[in-house]
Amino acid sequence: MMMDVEIVKSSKDWDNVLDLSPHTTIFHTWCWLKTMEKHSKKKIMGKRCRAKLYPLVILDGDDAVGLFPVYHYKGPVSFALSPPSGVEDLYLGPLILNYDSLKQSKRESRFFSMVREVDMFIKDEMSPNFILFHTPPNLLDSRPFKWLGYDVEPRYTYVLHLTTIDEVWKNFHRSLRRGIEKARKNGITVRMGDKEDVEHIYNLLRRRNRIHTTKDFVSEIYEKFYPKNVRVFIAEDDGERLSGIVNICYRDKVCFWIGAPKYTSNGINPNELVFYESIRWAVENGYRYYEVMGADDFTLYDFKRKFNGNLTMYFTVRRYRPSFIKVIEAVYRCIRPRYR
Amino acid sequence: MRPSIGASGLGIGDKMIEICEDGVYWDELVERSPHGSIFHTWEWLKIVEKHTSSKLYPIVGFKGSTPIGVYPIFLQKRGIFRLAFSPPSRALLLYMGPAFVRYNSLKQSRRETTFLEFQNAVDKFIRDELRCGYVRVRTSPELIDCRPLKWSGYDVEPLYTYVIDLAKGVDGVLRNLNRKLRAGIEKTRKEGVKVEQGDKEDLEHLRILLYERFVKQGRKPKRSYYKSYLRDIYRRFYPDNLRIFVARYKGETVGGLVVLCFKDWSALWIGIPKIELKGIYPNDLAQWEAIKWACENGFKRYEEMDAGHLKFRHFKSKYNPCVAPWFSAEKCLGMYRFAKVIRGVLNVIKG
Numbered sequence: 001m002m003m004d005v006e007i008v009k010s011s012k013d014w015d016n017v018l019d020l021s022p023h024t025t026i027f028h029t030w031c032w033l034k035t036m037e038k039h040s041k042k043k044i045m046g047k048r049c050r051a052k053l054y055p056l057v058i059l060d061g062d063d064a065v066g067l068f069p070v071y072h073y074k075g076p077v078s079f080a081l082s083p084p085s086g087v088e089d090l091y092l093g094p095l096i097l098n099y100d101s102l103k104q105s106k107r108e109s110r111f112f113s114m115v116r117e118v119d120m121f122i123k124d125e126m127s128p129n130f131i132l133f134h135t136p137p138n139l140l141d142s143r144p145f146k147w148l149g150y151d152v153e154p155r156y157t158y159v160l161h162l163t164t165i166d167e168v169w170k171n172f173h174r175s176l177r178r179g180i181e182k183a184r185k186n187g188i189t190v191r192m193g194d195k196e197d198v199e200h201i202y203n204l205l206r207r208r209n210r211i212h213t214t215k216d217f218v219s220e221i222y223e224k225f226y227p228k229n230v231r232v233f234i235a236e237d238d239g240e241r242l243s244g245i246v247n248i249c250y251r252d253k254v255c256f257w258i259g260a261p262k263y264t265s266n267g268i269n270p271n272e273l274v275f276y277e278s279i280r281w282a283v284e285n286g287y288r289y290y291e292v293m294g295a296d297d298f299t300l301y302d303f304k305r306k307f308n309g310n311l312t313m314y315f316t317v318r319r320y321r322p323s324f325i326k327v328i329e330a331v332y333r334c335i336r337p338r339y340r
Numbered sequence: 341m342r343p344s345i346g347a348s349g350l351g352i353g354d355k356m357i358e359i360c361e362d363g364v365y366w367d368e369l370v371e372r373s374p375h376g377s378i379f380h381t382w383e384w385l386k387i388v389e390k391h392t393s394s395k396l397y398p399i400v401g402f403k404g405s406t407p408i409g410v411y412p413i414f415l416q417k418r419g420i421f422r423l424a425f426s427p428p429s430r431a432l433l434l435y436m437g438p439a440f441v442r443y444n445s446l447k448q449s450r451r452e453t454t455f456l457e458f459q460n461a462v463d464k465f466i467r468d469e470l471r472c473g474y475v476r477v478r479t480s481p482e483l484i485d486c487r488p489l490k491w492s493g494y495d496v497e498p499l500y501t502y503v504i505d506l507a508k509g510v511d512g513v514l515r516n517l518n519r520k521l522r523a524g525i526e527k528t529r530k531e532g533v534k535v536e537q538g539d540k541e542d543l544e545h546l547r548i549l550l551y552e553r554f555v556k557q558g559r560k561p562k563r564s565y566y567k568s569y570l571r572d573i574y575r576r577f578y579p580d581n582l583r584i585f586v587a588r589y590k591g592e593t594v595g596g597l598v599v600l601c602f603k604d605w606s607a608l609w610i611g612i613p614k615i616e617l618k619g620i621y622p623n624d625l626a627q628w629e630a631i632k633w634a635c636e637n638g639f640k641r642y643e644e645m646d647a648g649h650l651k652f653r654h655f656k657s658k659y660n661p662c663v664a665p666w667f668s669a670e671k672c673l674g675m676y677r678f679a680k681v682i683r684g685v686l687n688v689i690k691g
């Protein structure tokens with residue numbers, strides 16, 4: 001199957017076909033992609049390099065069959081990334097249009113041809129030394145990348161299925177339920193937040209070194225996407241802001257995006273309550289899923305597991321050019337302690 | 341009541357792992373586990389142990405007195421190296437690994453802690469008792485969480501298999517097949533190809549064809565490749581868990597496959613290499629007859645084992661299966677890590 005790869009020039013052409021893929025996330029929308037391009041920078045050997053977005057459409061004849069946003073960083077070493085660096089994005093990668101309605105044989109041959117063409121395009125246009133993609137959740141097939149010689153690693157995120165708030169509550173870990181009750185009893189309240197609250201959350205995260213993007217980026221996202229796609233929840237004690245989270249609402253899912261800096265005083269954790277209230281908000285507003293983003297980080301595992309979300313898989317795929325760079329990585333992995 | 345099964349028990353906190361010596365008890369746990377496959381059954385493991393020059397450690401995990409799962413580990417000694425596998429290579433097996441009891445009824449957080457604790461206990465056993473520096477575990481497709489392995493220091497790679505849902509019945513599955521495949525099957529049937537259930541001799545014939553395929557691929561298998569292994573598997577598992585479907589054309593065997601079945605699962609295990617015959621597709625017909633047989637005998641799933649090969653995907657994907665990931669996890673220690681780097685470097689040099 002021969003396919004063509006083209007760079008999309010207008011937001012209309014891009015956003016019009018987004019709905020055709022079951023794996024589309026808000027990060028794939030034109031506006032989010034462009035905002036990320038503006039703010040994403042990568043430090044390569046001490047040099048700060050700006051990102052250049054390639055919003056690629058894959059055409060089979062005249063028909064668009066897939067989209068693949070790729071960011072290129074040109075420095076002493078060249079990178080092709082999707083999602084870009086330093087914008088708090090967990091996944092992006094390819095979208096295959098009409099994926100669910102295709103039969104398996106068509107699905108995989110289309111996906112394979114698409115990735116092969118994009119891989120060639122990247123090689124010709126960007127000649128990167130390092131390629132790294134995180135594919136969108138629920139796209140369970142990573143074989144096209146494997147067949148093209150990429151290293152693939154499975155990743156996970158937690159997704160709660162929202163039925164009724166009682167069901168969700170029952171499914172929580174006992175200690176989480178206790179924590180929420182305790183916070184409530186101690187007078188902690190949760191309210192919706194605004195731009196100033198987003199900045200407050202950002203500052204709290206920055207202080208704890210738990211955010212890796214700029215305040216400008218977060219503010220711009222808020223300005224562009226509030227209130228339709230971005231919602232802020234703030235936990236307060238007597239008017240004093242303790243903690244908060246910024247959520248993304250897209251399609252039938254609400255995602256926890258940034259926030260919840262570690263905060264406990266007298267054994268009270270406002271984060272648990274703020275999550276609970278935002279989940280309740282999602283249920284009341286008819287959303288079907290709530291994603292507690294990222295289930296791989298063992299240090300955050302103890303907090304996130306308590307929500308008892310279902311595991312959803314996505315993949316990290318990487319490739320080195322020339323491949324001898326892989327040797328350096330292999331040596332590094334050899335030195336790094338493995339046995340716990 | 342916890343049965344007395346263990347020869348050696350290792351205390352890991354309040355959790356214990358034990359080496360099981362009671363095949364009936366083991367099989368009962370495998371039967372209860374959603375990850376328990378035919379490859380986990382006691383007799384299959386014992387046959388694998390016999391034919392792969394390895395020592396089997398059938399580990400059962402306990403929480404208090406309640407069994408949480410089984411974890412078969414095979415120890416192999418190669419020169420100065422001591423290696424642990426689940427499953428071992430050269431036994432025509434894709435996956436094995438841990439099989440947890442009552443897993444699906446647990447909350448997600450409980451599933452994770454159970455797996456993580458069991459994995460840690462098994463790792464400790466492999467390291468301290470078996471003194472292995474290399475472990476390779478390949479988990480069942482039913483187990484979608486590989487994080488406990490990652491968190492325990494394994495490098496994990498996703499692998500794939502194809503699963504056809506038989507819930508819609510024969511007609512439903514038939515409707516879903518690729519149009520060309522349907523036409524091909526019909527044509528093959530009209531040309532007079534007949535599919536029958538085979539026996540020991542057909543299995544032997546299949547083995548020889550398999551052997552010839554390996555020779556053609558440039559490998560150097562022994563003449564007796566898999567002979568006694570397949571004979572033992574046949575003796576124990578035919579006809580309840582193993583069926584052979586062969587396609588015959590003008591008195592000759594021109595296609596076929598070996599199907600395994602266990603609980604509500606059936607699978608294409610070994611297939612006969614494609615024989616070039618113009619305009620007819622005996623392997624397609626044979627597999628279709630196997631799927632039909634599985635449907636009619638109440639199996640809920642039919643797996644076309646291994647979806648990892650670019651080359652073979654066309655044969656399997658035209659039945660319109662779902663693609664299901666499973667995982668290969670590897671961990672190396674000390675000089676084994678060094679050996680792996682050398683191997684990696686050689687691979688890169690070879691391209």
